[in-house]
Amino acid sequence: MSLPLVVIVNVSQESNARGTILWENAFADEGRIPFYVPDKVPWSKLIDALDMKWKHECQSTRGLNIQAKQYLANKLFGYTLPPNSDQPVSWAQFNREPLHGRNFTFWQWFNGIMELTKHKLNQPLWNDGLIIGFIGKVECREKLLPQPMKHFLLRYSDSEIGGLTIACKADKISDGGDVYNLQPHSLRDYNIRALPDRIRDVDQLMFVVTADNIVKPKNEAFGKYYSTPADNGSKSCVDGYVRTELMQTITLPQQTGNQLGGGNILMGGSEHASSPTTPVTPICSPLDQQLTPLNVTSSPSSIPSVQQQQDSRHASINYDLPDITDFGQAAQQQTSNIITNGSTTVASSVPSNMDYDDTLDFPSLDMNEFLTRSMH
Numbered sequence: 001m002s003l004p005l006v007v008i009v010n011v012s013q014e015s016n017a018r019g020t021i022l023w024e025n026a027f028a029d030e031g032r033i034p035f036y037v038p039d040k041v042p043w044s045k046l047i048d049a050l051d052m053k054w055k056h057e058c059q060s061t062r063g064l065n066i067q068a069k070q071y072l073a074n075k076l077f078g079y080t081l082p083p084n085s086d087q088p089v090s091w092a093q094f095n096r097e098p099l100h101g102r103n104f105t106f107w108q109w110f111n112g113i114m115e116l117t118k119h120k121l122n123q124p125l126w127n128d129g130l131i132i133g134f135i136g137k138v139e140c141r142e143k144l145l146p147q148p149m150k151h152f153l154l155r156y157s158d159s160e161i162g163g164l165t166i167a168c169k170a171d172k173i174s175d176g177g178d179v180y181n182l183q184p185h186s187l188r189d190y191n192i193r194a195l196p197d198r199i200r201d202v203d204q205l206m207f208v209v210t211a212d213n214i215v216k217p218k219n220e221a222f223g224k225y226y227s228t229p230a231d232n233g234s235k236s237c238v239d240g241y242v243r244t245e246l247m248q249t250i251t252l253p254q255q256t257g258n259q260l261g262g263g264n265i266l267m268g269g270s271e272h273a274s275s276p277t278t279p280v281t282p283i284c285s286p287l288d289q290q291l292t293p294l295n296v297t298s299s300p301s302s303i304p305s306v307q308q309q310q311d312s313r314h315a316s317i318n319y320d321l322p323d324i325t326d327f328g329q330a331a332q333q334q335t336s337n338i339i340t341n342g343s344t345t346v347a348s349s350v351p352s353n354m355d356y357d358d359t360l361d362f363p364s365l366d367m368n369e370f371l372t373r374s375m376h
Contacts, residue, residue, distance in 0.1 A: 068134035112162035
């Protein structure tokens with residue numbers, strides 16, 4: 001018999017094919033019935049298989065430590081398990097059912113960060129312990145808050161496949177500082193500008209916390225991976241053109257005096273107030289959105305009494321009614337309108353295009369009753 005073989009018709013199926021081959025190689029018994037693979041395996045065996053796969057793909061002796069294994073267990077089950085747990089894991093949990101609140105499976109996420117890490121641009125950073133990777137936002141915040149300003153660490157994104165984010169402590173919100181998670185970048189982004197160069201560009205990132213809980217200055221940790229010297233002023237022109245270079249910058253949110261509720265805005269976190277660039281939309285009722293006021297001549301600044309409104313409404317409302325001589329036909333075509341005059345709303349079934357006679361005076365007569373008498 002040959003090694004496991006999976007035929008795919010599109011590159012988008014490659015991740016699932018790799019997961020099938022991993023499950024087959026790791027858990028198929030010798031002398032088994034052809035094509036028979038156990039549907040469930042213990043967590044201890046699965047995490048060991050993932051550790052071996054990680055070391056092989058990344059060509060590194062640095063595999064998954066205890067923190068990484070506990071993080072992966074929490075991602076798969078929703079709670080932490082020790083690496084030696086015999087909790088069963090089904091194939092559906094591994095690569096069929098999406099993770100809670102996500103549109104991808106556990107294996108698709110794991111394979112994505114493995115592809116990101118094993119790339120030649122990021123593999124040396126993993127080998128040096130500069131990428132912690134397997135750490136959640138809560139644990140990341142607990143690790144960085146006690147540190148001084150401008151400390152940061154590198155972690156894998158929870159919400160994107162193959163994404164790496166920078167978590168940093170900055171001093172833009174409060175005197176004590178806060179922890180921010182910058183927008184994740186993928187391998188495509190790092191092919192444009194490598195991760196060490198992006199870190200060098202940002203002044204808010206000065207000291208990196210490594211996987212061994214050692215704090216290093218960024219130039220000491222990443223300096224040997226910088227693609228070009230920091231000063232390009234001495235670079236000669238190429239074919240008569242002045243050399244240019246892409247630079248990365250970040251803009252941390254700042255607290256403003258008119259911020260609603262006085263709450264803080266955390267970049268990349270779960271606590272959000274109104275965005276600094278998002279205007280506040282006035283709240284209006286559905287009735288306000290449906291009403292179209294007619295021509296009202298009363299001043300909105302002064303609110304008359306109810307009696308004054310009844311006495312003057314015939315002089316303050318103009319109707320627009322087409323020239324129809326047959327009032328019986330007009331009565332059949334009439335529609336119900338809502339007329340807003342100051343703070344008083346008067347219900348009427350009068351069509352538009354009708355000039356009211358200013359000489360009439362009947363302050364206590366109902367509008368509907370008057371129109372009915374006029375038509376008859």
